[in-house]
Structure formats: structure tokens, C-alpha cells
Amino acid sequence: MSAEFPEQIYHHTTASVTRAWRERRGRYLIEGTRCKDCGALSFPRRTICAQCGSRNLEPYEHPSTGTIIEANVCWSSAGVHQGYGENIPRISTVIELDDGVKILAEVTDTDYDKIVPGKRVEMVLKKLHRESNSTWQYGYKFVVTD
Amino acid sequence: MTNTRRVAIVGIGSTAAPGKIHPEKSWKEIVADAAYEAMQDCGMKPKDIDGACIGYHGEGNQEQGGIGGSVTDLLGIAPAPTFPTSMNCSGGSVSLNTGWEMVASGKYNHVLVMGFDKEGDNMAYTENINISFDTEYDYNFGFRHRDGFELMSKTYMRHYGYKDYTCYAAMAYQAHWYARRNPKATYYGAPMPEFESLKNANSCMSVMGEGCAAVILVPEEEAYKYSKHPVWLDGISLSCTSHYIAHRYGEPPMGEGFPKDLKREEMYGQSVALIDAARKAYKQAGITAGDIDVAEVYDLTAGAFWFLDGLGITEYGKGAQFFIDGETAIDGKCPVNTDGGNIARGHASGADGLNMVVEGVVQLRGEGGERQVKDPKCAVCACVGSAFAHMTVAVLTNDEFKKNN
Numbered sequence: 183m184s185a186e187f188p189e190q191i192y193h194h195t196t197a198s199v200t201r202a203w204r205e206r207r208g209r210y211l212i213e214g215t216r217c218k219d220c221g222a223l224s225f226p227r228r229t230i231c232a233q234c235g236s237r238n239l240e241p242y243e244h245p246s247t248g249t250i251i252e253a254n255v256c257w258s259s260a261g262v263h264q265g266y267g268e269n270i271p272r273i274s275t276v277i278e279l280d281d282g283v284k285i286l287a288e289v290t291d292t293d294y295d296k297i298v299p300g301k302r303v304e305m306v307l308k309k310l311h312r313e314s315n316s317t318w319q320y321g322y323k324f325v326v327t328d
Numbered sequence: 329m330t331n332t333r334r335v336a337i338v339g340i341g342s343t344a345a346p347g348k349i350h351p352e353k354s355w356k357e358i359v360a361d362a363a364y365e366a367m368q369d370c371g372m373k374p375k376d377i378d379g380a381c382i383g384y385h386g387e388g389n390q391e392q393g394g395i396g397g398s399v400t401d402l403l404g405i406a407p408a409p410t411f412p413t414s415m416n417c418s419g420g421s422v423s424l425n426t427g428w429e430m431v432a433s434g435k436y437n438h439v440l441v442m443g444f445d446k447e448g449d450n451m452a453y454t455e456n457i458n459i460s461f462d463t464e465y466d467y468n469f470g471f472r473h474r475d476g477f478e479l480m481s482k483t484y485m486r487h488y489g490y491k492d493y494t495c496y497a498a499m500a501y502q503a504h505w506y507a508r509r510n511p512k513a514t515y516y517g518a519p520m521p522e523f524e525s526l527k528n529a530n531s532c533m534s535v536m537g538e539g540c541a542a543v544i545l546v547p548e549e550e551a552y553k554y555s556k557h558p559v560w561l562d563g564i565s566l567s568c569t570s571h572y573i574a575h576r577y578g579e580p581p582m583g584e585g586f587p588k589d590l591k592r593e594e595m596y597g598q599s600v601a602l603i604d605a606a607r608k609a610y611k612q613a614g615i616t617a618g619d620i621d622v623a624e625v626y627d628l629t630a631g632a633f634w635f636l637d638g639l640g641i642t643e644y645g646k647g648a649q650f651f652i653d654g655e656t657a658i659d660g661k662c663p664v665n666t667d668g669g670n671i672a673r674g675h676a677s678g679a680d681g682l683n684m685v686v687e688g689v690v691q692l693r694g695e696g697g698e699r700q701v702k703d704p705k706c707a708v709c710a711c712v713g714s715a716f717a718h719m720t721v722a723v724l725t726n727d728e729f730k731k732n733n
Contacts, residue, residue, distance in 0.1 A: 205464055224580065226465050226572060232581045251577060254478045258530060266470070274475040276574050284574040286466055286475075299486075310469065321469055 199313040207241065209321040210307060214283065216242035225283045246305035248279035250326075253289070253297045277303055277324060292326040301326045332432035336551035336558035337724070339372065339544035340686045341365025346539030347514030347674020349448035353538075355390060356402045359444050362540035362679075363403055370544055370554040372438060374404040377544075379436035381411040381426040383419030383443040384678035388459045391450055403440070414678075416460045416473075417626070418566075418713030419443050420541060421681025421720035428564050431545045438550075443683075444540035445676040457677075461714040462571040474628075476573040476715025478529075481630035483577075484597030488645035495648035497526035499632055500671050502656050507668025509698035514674035534628050534675035541682035543689070557693045563613030563723030567605035571717040594644050597630065602638035602710065602719040609708075610640075613723035617641055621704035622691050623662055624684035626712045627669040635710055636664070639721070663701045666691060681711035685722055692726040705729035 205226075207213040214225030220234040225244055230237055253275040259266065266272065275297065277285050289297045290308060303324040310319045341362040343350075350358065359382070367374065380399065387393040399410040411430075415422040420443020427441035447457070461473050485495075501523050507513035508520065514535050525531075544554075551558035570581040579586070579600045587604045610616060617640030625635035633647030641662050642650045650656060656664035667673045667687040670680065688707035690696050707724045 201464070202468070208465065209468075222580070225574075226462075233583050252479045252483050254475065254482055256475070256478060269470065272470070272472075272475065274471055274479060274573075276479055276577050278577075284577045286469075286471060286572070286574040288469060288471075319468070 199315050199317050202313055202317075202319050212244045212246060212279070212285065212305060212322055213241050214244055215239040223281055223283050225279075225285055244283055245280040248277045248285070248303055248324075250275050250289070250297070250299050250301045250303055251278045251284070252276040252299055255294055255297060273297060275324070288323045290323040290325060296326045296328065302328045333434055334548040335428050335431045335545050335561045336548060336555070337543050337561055337685070337689050338546050338551060338555035338558050339366040339370030340542070340689045341367075341369060342512060342541040342679070342683055342686050343539040344512040345514045345537065345674060346676035346679055346683060347535035347537040347672075350538050351448060355392065355444060355446035355449070356398070358446065358538060358540045359399065359442060360402055362444070362542040363440055363442055366440065366542040366544050372544060372554065376438050377403070377405045377440045378408050378438050379430050380405060380408060380440040380442065381413065381423045381430065383413045383415060383421070383423030383681065385416055385419055385445050385447075385457070386414040386460050389450060389457055389677070390446055399442070405440070415718055416713035417675075417677045418681050418711045418718050418720050419678035420683070421685070421709070421711040421722060422566055422713070422718065424543070424561070424682060424685060424722060425564050425566050425720065427543075427545050428561055431547055437547060439545045440542060441545060441682065442540060442542040443679045443681055445678040446538050447536065447677065448538055461717065462573070466571075466573055471573065473573070473715040476576060477629040477631060479573070480576060480597040480634070480716075482597075484630050484634060485648070487596035488648070490648050493527040493529060493531070495633065495652050496528070496532045496630075497523055498651040498654075499627060500526040500531040502651060503627060503665055503669045503671035503673075505657075506666050506699050507672030510667045510673060513668040513672055515668065515672045529629075532627060532629050532631075532671055534670035535672065536675050536677070539674065539676035539679045539683070541679045541686050543682060543685055557726065559689045559692045560725045561722065562725050563609035563611075563615070564721070565605045565608035565612065566718060566720045567601040567608070568718045569601045569716070571714055573715050576716055596645075598634045598644060599638055599712070599716040599719055601716055602635065602712070602721070605719045605721040606639050606710070609721040609723050613725070615706060615723055615725075619706045619729075620662055620708050622666060622688070622701045622707045623664045624667070624687055624707065624709040625664060625669075626680070626710065627665055627671050631712065632664060632669070639708060639710055658699065658701060666696065666699050666701060681709070681720060684709040684711060685724070688722075688724045692724055703728070
């Protein structure tokens with residue numbers, strides 16, 4: 183936690199808890215959508231298929247395993263990192279899930295030298311931060327399993 | 329374009345040091361400073377303006393929403409309308425797009441286009457700048473669009489074989505060199521950094537701050553009434569895609585096979601939306617990449633590299649080498665960011681896209697002083713909003729361009 187704020191700064195104007203509730207299946211289960219007409223898979227969930235324009239979509243639970251295709255560990259605490267407190271370094275990875283869908287996610291509980299492209303990862307559910315009404319929010323992160 | 333009027337830029341204005349916080353001024357004062365400089369530049373009075381548009385990063389960032397009325401009032405141009413756009417860093421250039429349409433359509437004749445940013449008034453700045461991209465997922469997981477830039481930069485450098493940060497140092501050093509010759513740049517008058525000290529991942533970060541840029545657009549028939557050297561806004565386009573950062577890897581929102589004739593396997597860390605925007609703007613202006621004499625691009629991390637590639641100035645993967653080879657210098661093949669860019673001119677988010685255009689006009693008028701490129705005829709200004717969610721390309725030409733082509 184940062185010295186200036188009792189909690190990470192990216193709590194402060196977080197949108198309504200209703201919004202988090204609405205996206206709960208996406209955040210807890212990596213549930214996106216599948217187009218019933220052309221079969222295209224999407225994450226995050228969509229209401230119109232980007233490939234064929236259909237609105238005939240169904241919820242689709244993506245696999246919880248995948249491979250890192252790009253990774254960045256950023257140690258800077260200046261500029262737009264202000265207020266991230268103990269959440270430095272910022273770890274961002276693009277993961278290709280086993281069904282080919284790409285997802286942006288943080289890799290956690292893993293040595294930094296293993297957070298590189300090519301490593302196999304598995305999803306874990308983590309406590310994130312408080313919503314504006316102080317409810318704790320949860321969501322996916324990944325751990326390297328290689 | 330059929331049935332549209334040709335549009336000229338006759339007035340330019342901008343506030344100095346857009347990479348610094350200016351606590352003594354409100355957002356209204358910096359907007360007025362740039363707007364009145366632009367009016368003075370072409371000899372217009374506020375009541376001559378019959379339409380305006382303004383771009384800014386976003387309401388969350390400024391703590392000011394619905395600004396159309398406020399802007400009209402602060403400029404003293406009522407009842408002329410002000411159309412606002414909030415498109416992140418590309419706000420100013422998206423606003424230019426709107427301004428072009430207002431004049432080209434024939435509905436308005438003297439249009440003031442502005443872009444501004446005033447981030448220092450906002451206590452929770454980090455929080456609010458981060459809501460300018462995917463807020464359902466990325467933002468709630470603590471990601472920022474800078475993460476998108478850094479991921480794409482790593483992909484670019486690894487796939488095209490750039491093993492160290494020499495290319496970053498070359499880009500940053502070049503930007504600092506130009507900024508020392510631009511009195512409006514944030515680093516004007518400061519000592520030059522050592523080249524070796526720039527060989528790291530942080531040397532190509534924007535120096536962020538506050539400022540405003542403004543241009544005045546008129547139709548062709550009035551161009552010479554207001555300027556001896558009108559600059560023509562011959563091509564302008566905006567292409568949009570998803571805000572979700574992971575979509576940059578494969579661009580599923582654009583559907584299969586888009587844009588046409590592109591080999592996906594050759595494109596690592598490139599922006600497909602930029603390529604699309606460039607094609608449309610070049611077609612509208614009737615130019616090719618070979619015609620570009622000076623380019624203004626968005627330089628954050630490896631940004632300027634994929635901009636040079638996407639604009640067709642270099643082949644895919646060669647943008648970084650172009651900087652290392654010194655081709656972006658004032659006597660190079662294509663001088664880039666002659667005002668110092670985000671790195672050294674400074675980055676006032678919503679003003680950025682227009683600061684580029686202001687510099688393009690300065691160069692095409694031949695008013696660049698120490699940083700003047702030799703006889704430029706065509707300038708291209710390309711800007712990004714969020715992590716490549718919206719890309720703008722503007723093509724500027726002067727009268728010399730017409731004569732030679």
C-alpha cells in the first residue's frame with residue numbers, strides 16, 4: 183500500500199459494484215462468447231460477432247490454461263505508476279489460451295525470470311481490490327506451471 | 329472526394345512547455361491562450377469564428393464534462409457551436425477530423441480547432457487516465473495503456489532483431505536535439521543528455537504535462553485572405569479498433585483478412601488501424617509514402633518505429649534502424665518529430681495530435697528557424713489514442729507541392 187493512500191490508488195473512483203457483478207463470470211471463469219453462426223470465439227464477451235456480424239452468440243467458458251506470448255515486468259514507479267504502492271513491479275502478459283483467444287493478465291506467484299514468452303500458465307482466482315462500496319473484488323491472474 | 333471543399337489551415341497557436349504542469353493557469357486560460365494565438369496568426373477576431381471543435385483526453389481526466397458550451401463562452405464566440413471529442417491522446421487530431429468535415433461540407437467557413445489537456449488539477453490522475461481504455465476488464469485488473477505500448481515494443485524488438493536499446497537512444501537523442509531548437513518545447517534551453525544514458529527502456533517515455541494547441545480552418549476560396557502561405561489539409565482519416573490490449577495480438581475485432589493485402593506474419597508489434605488510416609488519408613490526398621518530406625508521429629516507447637513502418641516511410645521492422653542510421657535527422661531522408669515529440673517537446677495528451685499539426689504547418693511555411701527542414705512540401709502527422717484503439721493520419725501540403733506534382 184502506498185504511503186499517500188490507505189489503499190492502492192486505482193480503487194478510488196472504481197465504477198459501481200453492479201458493474202463488477204455483471205462481469206463476474208468473465209472475471210471468475212474467463213467466460214467469453216462463441217458465435218453460433220460462424221464459431222468465432224471472443225474474450226471479453228461480445229454482443230455482436232466481429233467476424234460475421236451475427237448477434238446469435240452464446241456464453242463460452244475459455245480454457246484456464248495457455249501460453250505466454252508476450253511479457254513485460256516494469257519496475258518504474260513514476261508517472262502513471264504513481265499510487266500502485268506495493269504492486270510494483272507491474273507485470274503484464276499477453277496469454278494465448280489453449281483455444282487461441284488472447285487475454286491480458288498479470289502473472290503472479292512466479293519468479294520474474296520465468297515470466298517470458300513460451301511458458302505455460304494456468305489461471306488462479308485472486309483477491310484484487312475494493313469496489314467503491316468497499317466490497318472486495320476478485321478476478322483472474324495466472325501462474326507459470328513449467 | 330466529390331462535393332467537398334478543399335480546406336486550408338491559416339492560423340496556428342500553441343502554449344509553450346506542454347510537458348510541464350502549469351498550476352497558475354486554469355484549463356480555460358490555456359485554451360484561450362492557444363486559441364487567441366491562432367486567431368492573431370491569421371488576423372481573425374472571435375466573432376469571425378462560426379464554428380469550433382475541441383478534443384481532450386476525457387472527462388474523467390479533466391474533471392469537466394460537457395465542455396462545448398463552456399468553450400464557446402470562454403472564447404467569446406457565442407452563439408457559434410463547439411463540438412467536443414474525448415479520444416484520449418488523439419483528441420486533438422480527432423477534433424481536426426471534425427473541423428475538416430465542418431468546413432469541407434460547406435456548413436461552416438471559419439472553424440477553430442483545439443485540443444488541450446490539464447492533468448494537474450486532478451488528484452486521482454492515475455486512476456482517471458486509466459479509465460480511458462477497456463474499463464470492464466483491463467482497468468479493473470490494474471493495467472494501463474502504457475502496458476500495451478511496452479508489450480508491443482517488446483514484440484517489435486524481439487521479432488525484428490533489435491537486441492539492445494540503441495534504437496531507443498537514437499530516437500530519444502534525436503527528439504532532444506530538435507527540442508533544443510524549438511522555443512515552445514519543454515526541454516528548450518536545457519542541457520543535452522548523454523547518448524549512452526539514453527540506452528534504456530525509459531528514455532522514450534513521454535514527458536507529460538498540460539497545454540493546448542489550436543488551428544484555424546477555412547475553405548480554399550478564403551485561404552489567401554487570411555494567410556500568405558496557407559497549408560492544405562488534403563487528407564485526414566481516423567480508424568478505430570478495440571480498446572482491449574490483448575486484441576492487438578491478431579486484431580480479432582477487425583475480422584478476417586483486414587486490412588487487405590497485409591501479411592500478418594510480417595507484422596509484429598504493428599498497428600493495423602494505423603495502416604488502414606494511412607491508406608485512406610494518402611488516397612484522399614493523392615500522395616504516396618515517398619512524397620513525405622517531414623513526419624510527426626507519436627513517440628512513446630517503440631511507438632515511432634511502428635509509425636514509420638505503418639506510414640510506409642520504412643519497411644516493416646526497419647523503423648528503428650531508420651533512427652539509428654540518422655535518417656530522421658534534419659538532413660536525413662525523412663526528418664521526424666522536428667518539434668521534439670512527446671519525448672522532449674512534451675505530451676499534453678489532448679493537445680498532442682494538434683501540436684503535431686502545428687509543427688507540420690510551421691515546417692511547410694518555412695518558419696522552423698534552426699530546426700527548419702529544407703524545402704518540405706508534404707508533411708504527415710499521425711497520432712494514437714489509448715493503446716492503438718484509434719489512429720489518426722493527417723496529410724498537409726503547401727503550394728510548392730502542387731507545382732511539382
